[in-house]
Amino acid sequence: MIRGRQVGQGCSCAKKCFDLVGEANIQQLFTEYWASGDWDIQTAYLQKQTTKVPVKRRRTNNEDNMHICVRLYHVIVEDTPITVCKDAFASIHGISKSHIDRSLTKVTASNVPVKDQRGKNGDHHKVSEEVAKTVIEHIKSFPTITSHYSRKTCPSVVYLDTDIVSRRQMYELYITWLKEKYPEIVACTFHYYDDIFKMKFSNVKLYKPRKDTCKTCDIYAVRCKDPSLSTDDKRDNEIRHSHHLAKAETG
Ligand SMILES: [Zn+2]
Ligand SMILES: [Zn+2]
Known part of the structure:
Protein backbone atom coordinates (compact mmCIF):
# COMPACT_ATOMS: atom_id res chain seq x y z
CA MET A 1 0.00 0.00 0.00
CA ILE A 2 1.44 3.39 -0.97
CA ARG A 3 0.79 6.16 1.51
CA GLY A 4 0.34 9.45 -0.30
CA ARG A 5 1.57 12.71 1.07
CA GLN A 6 -0.78 14.06 3.68
CA VAL A 7 -1.10 16.50 6.55
CA GLY A 8 0.58 15.06 9.62
CA GLN A 9 -0.69 14.75 13.18
CA GLY A 10 -1.65 17.81 15.20
CA CYS A 11 0.87 19.04 17.75
CA SER A 12 0.59 18.44 21.47
CA CYS A 13 1.85 21.83 22.60
CA ALA A 14 -0.11 24.16 24.89
CA LYS A 15 -0.99 26.56 22.05
CA LYS A 16 -2.92 23.86 20.16
CA CYS A 17 -1.53 25.17 16.86
CA PHE A 18 -3.92 23.19 14.63
CA ASP A 19 -6.92 24.88 16.28
CA LEU A 20 -5.18 28.21 15.93
CA VAL A 21 -4.76 27.82 12.18
CA GLY A 22 -7.99 25.97 11.43
CA GLU A 23 -8.55 22.77 9.50
CA ALA A 24 -9.54 24.35 6.18
CA ASN A 25 -6.53 26.66 6.25
CA ILE A 26 -4.21 23.75 7.05
CA GLN A 27 -5.50 21.83 4.03
CA GLN A 28 -4.98 24.87 1.82
CA LEU A 29 -1.44 25.50 3.10
CA PHE A 30 -0.59 21.85 2.50
CA THR A 31 -2.06 21.78 -1.00
CA GLU A 32 -0.36 24.99 -2.07
CA TYR A 33 2.99 23.87 -0.69
CA TRP A 34 2.96 20.67 -2.75
CA ALA A 35 1.32 22.28 -5.80
CA SER A 36 4.58 24.08 -6.64
CA GLY A 37 6.15 20.68 -7.25
CA ASP A 38 9.56 22.33 -7.22
CA TRP A 39 12.13 21.51 -4.57
CA ASP A 40 13.83 24.93 -4.76
CA ILE A 41 10.56 26.83 -4.43
CA GLN A 42 9.50 24.70 -1.48
CA THR A 43 12.85 25.23 0.23
CA ALA A 44 12.72 28.98 -0.32
CA TYR A 45 9.20 29.02 1.12
CA LEU A 46 10.22 27.09 4.24
CA GLN A 47 13.10 29.50 4.77
CA LYS A 48 10.83 32.51 4.35
CA GLN A 49 8.37 31.21 6.93
CA THR A 50 11.08 30.88 9.56
CA THR A 51 12.64 33.60 11.65
CA LYS A 52 15.45 33.57 14.15
CA VAL A 53 14.96 35.56 17.33
CA PRO A 54 17.26 35.98 20.33
CA VAL A 55 16.10 34.20 23.46
CA LYS A 56 15.17 36.46 26.33
CA ARG A 57 17.24 35.28 29.25
CA ARG A 58 18.05 36.40 32.70
CA ARG A 59 21.35 38.21 32.62
CA THR A 60 24.26 36.08 33.71
CA ASN A 61 27.96 36.59 33.71
CA ASN A 62 28.21 34.31 30.75
CA GLU A 63 28.39 36.48 27.64
CA ASP A 64 27.54 33.56 25.34
CA ASN A 65 24.02 33.42 26.70
CA MET A 66 23.29 36.73 25.02
CA HIS A 67 23.64 35.18 21.57
CA ILE A 68 21.33 32.20 21.84
CA CYS A 69 18.53 32.25 19.29
CA VAL A 70 15.41 30.22 18.68
CA ARG A 71 13.60 29.67 15.43
CA LEU A 72 9.99 30.65 15.04
CA TYR A 73 7.75 29.08 12.41
CA HIS A 74 4.93 30.97 10.76
CA VAL A 75 2.13 30.20 8.37
CA ILE A 76 0.26 32.92 6.52
CA VAL A 77 -3.53 32.83 6.75
CA GLU A 78 -5.43 35.64 5.04
CA ASP A 79 -2.31 37.82 4.95
CA THR A 80 -1.75 37.37 8.66
CA PRO A 81 1.21 35.38 9.95
CA ILE A 82 0.38 32.85 12.65
CA THR A 83 3.25 31.52 14.71
CA VAL A 84 3.07 27.75 15.25
CA CYS A 85 5.34 25.22 16.91
CA LYS A 86 7.79 23.19 14.83
CA ASP A 87 5.69 20.00 15.13
CA ALA A 88 2.65 21.77 13.73
CA PHE A 89 4.71 23.48 11.03
CA ALA A 90 6.05 20.13 9.85
CA SER A 91 2.63 18.45 10.00
CA ILE A 92 0.82 21.24 8.16
CA HIS A 93 3.18 20.82 5.21
CA GLY A 94 3.31 17.05 5.44
CA ILE A 95 7.08 16.99 5.92
CA SER A 96 9.41 15.76 8.65
CA LYS A 97 11.15 17.99 11.16
CA SER A 98 14.51 16.82 9.86
CA HIS A 99 13.48 17.96 6.38
CA ILE A 100 12.87 21.44 7.81
CA ASP A 101 16.31 21.41 9.42
CA ARG A 102 17.96 20.42 6.15
CA SER A 103 16.07 23.12 4.24
CA LEU A 104 17.17 25.76 6.72
CA THR A 105 20.83 24.91 6.39
CA LYS A 106 20.64 25.67 2.67
CA VAL A 107 20.66 29.39 3.33
CA THR A 108 23.31 32.07 3.58
CA ALA A 109 23.89 34.14 6.74
CA SER A 110 21.71 36.89 5.27
CA ASN A 111 18.86 34.41 4.72
CA VAL A 112 19.29 34.06 0.94
CA PRO A 113 18.40 30.51 -0.21
CA VAL A 114 21.16 28.48 -1.81
CA LYS A 115 20.14 26.54 -4.90
CA ASP A 116 20.00 22.79 -4.49
CA GLN A 117 22.82 20.96 -6.25
CA ARG A 118 21.14 17.60 -6.66
CA GLY A 119 20.86 15.83 -9.99
CA CYS A 214 20.38 -24.49 -0.03
CA LYS A 215 18.68 -23.44 3.18
CA THR A 216 21.06 -25.58 5.26
CA CYS A 217 24.07 -23.68 3.92
CA ASP A 218 22.34 -20.43 4.77
CA ILE A 219 21.85 -21.53 8.37
CA TYR A 220 25.57 -22.38 8.64
CA ALA A 221 26.47 -19.07 7.03
CA VAL A 222 24.37 -17.12 9.51
CA ARG A 223 25.72 -19.08 12.49
CA CYS A 224 29.29 -18.53 11.37
CA LYS A 225 28.75 -14.75 11.64
CA ASP A 226 27.16 -14.97 15.09
CA PRO A 227 29.41 -12.93 17.42
CA SER A 228 28.23 -14.82 20.50
CA LEU A 229 29.66 -18.09 19.16
CA SER A 230 32.77 -19.43 20.92
CA THR A 231 35.82 -20.43 18.88
CA ASP A 232 35.04 -24.10 19.49
CA ASP A 233 31.44 -23.67 18.41
CA LYS A 234 32.59 -21.86 15.32
CA ARG A 235 35.01 -24.65 14.45
CA ASP A 236 32.24 -27.20 15.03
CA ASN A 237 29.93 -25.22 12.79
CA GLU A 238 32.56 -25.22 10.03
CA ILE A 239 33.13 -28.96 10.27
CA ARG A 240 29.41 -29.72 10.14
CA HIS A 241 29.06 -27.45 7.16
CA SER A 242 31.89 -29.07 5.23
CA HIS A 243 30.35 -32.50 5.95
CA HIS A 244 27.07 -31.20 4.62
CA LEU A 245 28.80 -29.87 1.49
CA ALA A 246 30.71 -33.13 0.91
CA LYS A 247 27.45 -35.02 1.18
CA ALA A 248 25.75 -32.66 -1.24
CA GLU A 249 28.54 -33.09 -3.80
CA THR A 250 28.55 -36.88 -3.78
CA GLY A 251 24.78 -37.25 -3.42
ZN1 LIG B 1 1.87 23.49 18.59
ZN1 LIG C 1 23.88 -26.72 1.49
Missing part, protein backbone atom coordinates in the same frame (compact mmCIF):
# COMPACT_ATOMS: atom_id res chain seq x y z
CA LYS A 120 21.10 18.82 -12.27
CA ASN A 121 20.90 18.14 -16.02
CA GLY A 122 21.01 14.39 -15.53
CA ASP A 123 24.50 14.50 -14.08
CA HIS A 124 24.00 11.59 -11.75
CA HIS A 125 27.37 12.03 -10.09
CA LYS A 126 26.04 15.11 -8.35
CA VAL A 127 23.13 13.28 -6.73
CA SER A 128 23.60 13.79 -3.03
CA GLU A 129 25.15 11.35 -0.62
CA GLU A 130 21.75 11.15 1.01
CA VAL A 131 20.15 9.62 -2.09
CA ALA A 132 23.02 7.17 -2.52
CA LYS A 133 22.46 6.00 1.05
CA THR A 134 18.80 5.28 0.34
CA VAL A 135 19.75 3.19 -2.70
CA ILE A 136 22.21 1.15 -0.63
CA GLU A 137 19.66 0.70 2.16
CA HIS A 138 17.07 -0.46 -0.35
CA ILE A 139 19.33 -3.02 -2.03
CA LYS A 140 20.41 -4.32 1.39
CA SER A 141 16.78 -4.78 2.41
CA PHE A 142 16.41 -7.79 0.09
CA PRO A 143 17.06 -11.23 1.56
CA THR A 144 19.94 -13.13 0.00
CA ILE A 145 20.86 -16.80 -0.19
CA THR A 146 24.03 -18.70 -0.95
CA SER A 147 24.37 -21.77 -3.15
CA HIS A 148 26.60 -24.84 -3.34
CA TYR A 149 27.55 -23.89 -6.85
CA SER A 150 28.61 -20.35 -6.10
CA ARG A 151 30.33 -21.44 -2.90
CA LYS A 152 32.81 -23.55 -4.88
CA THR A 153 33.45 -21.26 -7.83
CA CYS A 154 33.00 -17.83 -6.32
CA PRO A 155 32.48 -17.91 -2.56
CA SER A 156 31.38 -14.30 -2.12
CA VAL A 157 28.48 -14.51 -4.56
CA VAL A 158 24.99 -14.37 -3.09
CA TYR A 159 21.62 -14.47 -4.81
CA LEU A 160 18.57 -12.35 -4.12
CA ASP A 161 15.89 -14.51 -2.55
CA THR A 162 13.05 -12.81 -4.44
CA ASP A 163 11.02 -13.17 -7.60
CA ILE A 164 12.63 -10.07 -9.07
CA VAL A 165 13.85 -10.64 -12.62
CA SER A 166 15.52 -7.36 -13.53
CA ARG A 167 17.26 -4.40 -11.98
CA ARG A 168 14.66 -2.20 -13.64
CA GLN A 169 12.06 -4.01 -11.55
CA MET A 170 14.16 -3.43 -8.43
CA TYR A 171 14.34 0.24 -9.27
CA GLU A 172 10.56 0.44 -9.60
CA LEU A 173 10.24 -1.09 -6.13
CA TYR A 174 12.79 1.44 -4.91
CA ILE A 175 10.59 4.35 -6.08
CA THR A 176 7.62 3.00 -4.11
CA TRP A 177 9.79 2.21 -1.09
CA LEU A 178 11.38 5.68 -1.09
CA LYS A 179 8.01 7.49 -1.22
CA GLU A 180 6.90 5.44 1.74
CA LYS A 181 10.03 5.68 3.84
CA TYR A 182 11.65 9.00 2.87
CA PRO A 183 8.87 11.07 1.26
CA GLU A 184 11.00 14.21 1.23
CA ILE A 185 13.88 12.68 -0.73
CA VAL A 186 13.75 12.91 -4.51
CA ALA A 187 14.45 9.58 -6.20
CA CYS A 188 17.53 9.15 -8.36
CA THR A 189 17.38 7.93 -11.96
CA PHE A 190 17.45 4.25 -12.91
CA HIS A 191 20.90 4.79 -14.40
CA TYR A 192 22.21 5.98 -11.03
CA TYR A 193 20.52 3.17 -9.09
CA ASP A 194 22.02 0.68 -11.50
CA ASP A 195 25.49 2.21 -11.17
CA ILE A 196 25.39 1.85 -7.39
CA PHE A 197 24.20 -1.72 -7.71
CA LYS A 198 27.08 -2.61 -10.04
CA MET A 199 29.67 -0.72 -8.00
CA LYS A 200 28.78 -1.73 -4.44
CA PHE A 201 26.95 -5.00 -4.90
CA SER A 202 28.99 -6.73 -7.59
CA ASN A 203 28.69 -9.99 -5.61
CA VAL A 204 24.89 -9.92 -5.60
CA LYS A 205 23.23 -11.79 -8.44
CA LEU A 206 19.61 -11.51 -9.42
CA TYR A 207 19.08 -15.01 -10.75
CA LYS A 208 19.51 -17.87 -8.37
CA PRO A 209 20.63 -21.18 -9.84
CA ARG A 210 17.45 -23.23 -9.60
CA LYS A 211 18.42 -26.44 -7.88
CA ASP A 212 21.61 -25.29 -6.21
CA THR A 213 20.29 -23.03 -3.50
Whole structure:
Protein backbone atom coordinates (compact mmCIF):
# COMPACT_ATOMS: atom_id res chain seq x y z
CA MET A 1 0.00 0.00 0.00
CA ILE A 2 1.44 3.39 -0.97
CA ARG A 3 0.79 6.16 1.51
CA GLY A 4 0.34 9.45 -0.30
CA ARG A 5 1.57 12.71 1.07
CA GLN A 6 -0.78 14.06 3.68
CA VAL A 7 -1.10 16.50 6.55
CA GLY A 8 0.58 15.06 9.62
CA GLN A 9 -0.69 14.75 13.18
CA GLY A 10 -1.65 17.81 15.20
CA CYS A 11 0.87 19.04 17.75
CA SER A 12 0.59 18.44 21.47
CA CYS A 13 1.85 21.83 22.60
CA ALA A 14 -0.11 24.16 24.89
CA LYS A 15 -0.99 26.56 22.05
CA LYS A 16 -2.92 23.86 20.16
CA CYS A 17 -1.53 25.17 16.86
CA PHE A 18 -3.92 23.19 14.63
CA ASP A 19 -6.92 24.88 16.28
CA LEU A 20 -5.18 28.21 15.93
CA VAL A 21 -4.76 27.82 12.18
CA GLY A 22 -7.99 25.97 11.43
CA GLU A 23 -8.55 22.77 9.50
CA ALA A 24 -9.54 24.35 6.18
CA ASN A 25 -6.53 26.66 6.25
CA ILE A 26 -4.21 23.75 7.05
CA GLN A 27 -5.50 21.83 4.03
CA GLN A 28 -4.98 24.87 1.82
CA LEU A 29 -1.44 25.50 3.10
CA PHE A 30 -0.59 21.85 2.50
CA THR A 31 -2.06 21.78 -1.00
CA GLU A 32 -0.36 24.99 -2.07
CA TYR A 33 2.99 23.87 -0.69
CA TRP A 34 2.96 20.67 -2.75
CA ALA A 35 1.32 22.28 -5.80
CA SER A 36 4.58 24.08 -6.64
CA GLY A 37 6.15 20.68 -7.25
CA ASP A 38 9.56 22.33 -7.22
CA TRP A 39 12.13 21.51 -4.57
CA ASP A 40 13.83 24.93 -4.76
CA ILE A 41 10.56 26.83 -4.43
CA GLN A 42 9.50 24.70 -1.48
CA THR A 43 12.85 25.23 0.23
CA ALA A 44 12.72 28.98 -0.32
CA TYR A 45 9.20 29.02 1.12
CA LEU A 46 10.22 27.09 4.24
CA GLN A 47 13.10 29.50 4.77
CA LYS A 48 10.83 32.51 4.35
CA GLN A 49 8.37 31.21 6.93
CA THR A 50 11.08 30.88 9.56
CA THR A 51 12.64 33.60 11.65
CA LYS A 52 15.45 33.57 14.15
CA VAL A 53 14.96 35.56 17.33
CA PRO A 54 17.26 35.98 20.33
CA VAL A 55 16.10 34.20 23.46
CA LYS A 56 15.17 36.46 26.33
CA ARG A 57 17.24 35.28 29.25
CA ARG A 58 18.05 36.40 32.70
CA ARG A 59 21.35 38.21 32.62
CA THR A 60 24.26 36.08 33.71
CA ASN A 61 27.96 36.59 33.71
CA ASN A 62 28.21 34.31 30.75
CA GLU A 63 28.39 36.48 27.64
CA ASP A 64 27.54 33.56 25.34
CA ASN A 65 24.02 33.42 26.70
CA MET A 66 23.29 36.73 25.02
CA HIS A 67 23.64 35.18 21.57
CA ILE A 68 21.33 32.20 21.84
CA CYS A 69 18.53 32.25 19.29
CA VAL A 70 15.41 30.22 18.68
CA ARG A 71 13.60 29.67 15.43
CA LEU A 72 9.99 30.65 15.04
CA TYR A 73 7.75 29.08 12.41
CA HIS A 74 4.93 30.97 10.76
CA VAL A 75 2.13 30.20 8.37
CA ILE A 76 0.26 32.92 6.52
CA VAL A 77 -3.53 32.83 6.75
CA GLU A 78 -5.43 35.64 5.04
CA ASP A 79 -2.31 37.82 4.95
CA THR A 80 -1.75 37.37 8.66
CA PRO A 81 1.21 35.38 9.95
CA ILE A 82 0.38 32.85 12.65
CA THR A 83 3.25 31.52 14.71
CA VAL A 84 3.07 27.75 15.25
CA CYS A 85 5.34 25.22 16.91
CA LYS A 86 7.79 23.19 14.83
CA ASP A 87 5.69 20.00 15.13
CA ALA A 88 2.65 21.77 13.73
CA PHE A 89 4.71 23.48 11.03
CA ALA A 90 6.05 20.13 9.85
CA SER A 91 2.63 18.45 10.00
CA ILE A 92 0.82 21.24 8.16
CA HIS A 93 3.18 20.82 5.21
CA GLY A 94 3.31 17.05 5.44
CA ILE A 95 7.08 16.99 5.92
CA SER A 96 9.41 15.76 8.65
CA LYS A 97 11.15 17.99 11.16
CA SER A 98 14.51 16.82 9.86
CA HIS A 99 13.48 17.96 6.38
CA ILE A 100 12.87 21.44 7.81
CA ASP A 101 16.31 21.41 9.42
CA ARG A 102 17.96 20.42 6.15
CA SER A 103 16.07 23.12 4.24
CA LEU A 104 17.17 25.76 6.72
CA THR A 105 20.83 24.91 6.39
CA LYS A 106 20.64 25.67 2.67
CA VAL A 107 20.66 29.39 3.33
CA THR A 108 23.31 32.07 3.58
CA ALA A 109 23.89 34.14 6.74
CA SER A 110 21.71 36.89 5.27
CA ASN A 111 18.86 34.41 4.72
CA VAL A 112 19.29 34.06 0.94
CA PRO A 113 18.40 30.51 -0.21
CA VAL A 114 21.16 28.48 -1.81
CA LYS A 115 20.14 26.54 -4.90
CA ASP A 116 20.00 22.79 -4.49
CA GLN A 117 22.82 20.96 -6.25
CA ARG A 118 21.14 17.60 -6.66
CA GLY A 119 20.86 15.83 -9.99
CA LYS A 120 21.10 18.82 -12.27
CA ASN A 121 20.90 18.14 -16.02
CA GLY A 122 21.01 14.39 -15.53
CA ASP A 123 24.50 14.50 -14.08
CA HIS A 124 24.00 11.59 -11.75
CA HIS A 125 27.37 12.03 -10.09
CA LYS A 126 26.04 15.11 -8.35
CA VAL A 127 23.13 13.28 -6.73
CA SER A 128 23.60 13.79 -3.03
CA GLU A 129 25.15 11.35 -0.62
CA GLU A 130 21.75 11.15 1.01
CA VAL A 131 20.15 9.62 -2.09
CA ALA A 132 23.02 7.17 -2.52
CA LYS A 133 22.46 6.00 1.05
CA THR A 134 18.80 5.28 0.34
CA VAL A 135 19.75 3.19 -2.70
CA ILE A 136 22.21 1.15 -0.63
CA GLU A 137 19.66 0.70 2.16
CA HIS A 138 17.07 -0.46 -0.35
CA ILE A 139 19.33 -3.02 -2.03
CA LYS A 140 20.41 -4.32 1.39
CA SER A 141 16.78 -4.78 2.41
CA PHE A 142 16.41 -7.79 0.09
CA PRO A 143 17.06 -11.23 1.56
CA THR A 144 19.94 -13.13 0.00
CA ILE A 145 20.86 -16.80 -0.19
CA THR A 146 24.03 -18.70 -0.95
CA SER A 147 24.37 -21.77 -3.15
CA HIS A 148 26.60 -24.84 -3.34
CA TYR A 149 27.55 -23.89 -6.85
CA SER A 150 28.61 -20.35 -6.10
CA ARG A 151 30.33 -21.44 -2.90
CA LYS A 152 32.81 -23.55 -4.88
CA THR A 153 33.45 -21.26 -7.83
CA CYS A 154 33.00 -17.83 -6.32
CA PRO A 155 32.48 -17.91 -2.56
CA SER A 156 31.38 -14.30 -2.12
CA VAL A 157 28.48 -14.51 -4.56
CA VAL A 158 24.99 -14.37 -3.09
CA TYR A 159 21.62 -14.47 -4.81
CA LEU A 160 18.57 -12.35 -4.12
CA ASP A 161 15.89 -14.51 -2.55
CA THR A 162 13.05 -12.81 -4.44
CA ASP A 163 11.02 -13.17 -7.60
CA ILE A 164 12.63 -10.07 -9.07
CA VAL A 165 13.85 -10.64 -12.62
CA SER A 166 15.52 -7.36 -13.53
CA ARG A 167 17.26 -4.40 -11.98
CA ARG A 168 14.66 -2.20 -13.64
CA GLN A 169 12.06 -4.01 -11.55
CA MET A 170 14.16 -3.43 -8.43
CA TYR A 171 14.34 0.24 -9.27
CA GLU A 172 10.56 0.44 -9.60
CA LEU A 173 10.24 -1.09 -6.13
CA TYR A 174 12.79 1.44 -4.91
CA ILE A 175 10.59 4.35 -6.08
CA THR A 176 7.62 3.00 -4.11
CA TRP A 177 9.79 2.21 -1.09
CA LEU A 178 11.38 5.68 -1.09
CA LYS A 179 8.01 7.49 -1.22
CA GLU A 180 6.90 5.44 1.74
CA LYS A 181 10.03 5.68 3.84
CA TYR A 182 11.65 9.00 2.87
CA PRO A 183 8.87 11.07 1.26
CA GLU A 184 11.00 14.21 1.23
CA ILE A 185 13.88 12.68 -0.73
CA VAL A 186 13.75 12.91 -4.51
CA ALA A 187 14.45 9.58 -6.20
CA CYS A 188 17.53 9.15 -8.36
CA THR A 189 17.38 7.93 -11.96
CA PHE A 190 17.45 4.25 -12.91
CA HIS A 191 20.90 4.79 -14.40
CA TYR A 192 22.21 5.98 -11.03
CA TYR A 193 20.52 3.17 -9.09
CA ASP A 194 22.02 0.68 -11.50
CA ASP A 195 25.49 2.21 -11.17
CA ILE A 196 25.39 1.85 -7.39
CA PHE A 197 24.20 -1.72 -7.71
CA LYS A 198 27.08 -2.61 -10.04
CA MET A 199 29.67 -0.72 -8.00
CA LYS A 200 28.78 -1.73 -4.44
CA PHE A 201 26.95 -5.00 -4.90
CA SER A 202 28.99 -6.73 -7.59
CA ASN A 203 28.69 -9.99 -5.61
CA VAL A 204 24.89 -9.92 -5.60
CA LYS A 205 23.23 -11.79 -8.44
CA LEU A 206 19.61 -11.51 -9.42
CA TYR A 207 19.08 -15.01 -10.75
CA LYS A 208 19.51 -17.87 -8.37
CA PRO A 209 20.63 -21.18 -9.84
CA ARG A 210 17.45 -23.23 -9.60
CA LYS A 211 18.42 -26.44 -7.88
CA ASP A 212 21.61 -25.29 -6.21
CA THR A 213 20.29 -23.03 -3.50
CA CYS A 214 20.38 -24.49 -0.03
CA LYS A 215 18.68 -23.44 3.18
CA THR A 216 21.06 -25.58 5.26
CA CYS A 217 24.07 -23.68 3.92
CA ASP A 218 22.34 -20.43 4.77
CA ILE A 219 21.85 -21.53 8.37
CA TYR A 220 25.57 -22.38 8.64
CA ALA A 221 26.47 -19.07 7.03
CA VAL A 222 24.37 -17.12 9.51
CA ARG A 223 25.72 -19.08 12.49
CA CYS A 224 29.29 -18.53 11.37
CA LYS A 225 28.75 -14.75 11.64
CA ASP A 226 27.16 -14.97 15.09
CA PRO A 227 29.41 -12.93 17.42
CA SER A 228 28.23 -14.82 20.50
CA LEU A 229 29.66 -18.09 19.16
CA SER A 230 32.77 -19.43 20.92
CA THR A 231 35.82 -20.43 18.88
CA ASP A 232 35.04 -24.10 19.49
CA ASP A 233 31.44 -23.67 18.41
CA LYS A 234 32.59 -21.86 15.32
CA ARG A 235 35.01 -24.65 14.45
CA ASP A 236 32.24 -27.20 15.03
CA ASN A 237 29.93 -25.22 12.79
CA GLU A 238 32.56 -25.22 10.03
CA ILE A 239 33.13 -28.96 10.27
CA ARG A 240 29.41 -29.72 10.14
CA HIS A 241 29.06 -27.45 7.16
CA SER A 242 31.89 -29.07 5.23
CA HIS A 243 30.35 -32.50 5.95
CA HIS A 244 27.07 -31.20 4.62
CA LEU A 245 28.80 -29.87 1.49
CA ALA A 246 30.71 -33.13 0.91
CA LYS A 247 27.45 -35.02 1.18
CA ALA A 248 25.75 -32.66 -1.24
CA GLU A 249 28.54 -33.09 -3.80
CA THR A 250 28.55 -36.88 -3.78
CA GLY A 251 24.78 -37.25 -3.42
ZN1 LIG B 1 1.87 23.49 18.59
ZN1 LIG C 1 23.88 -26.72 1.49
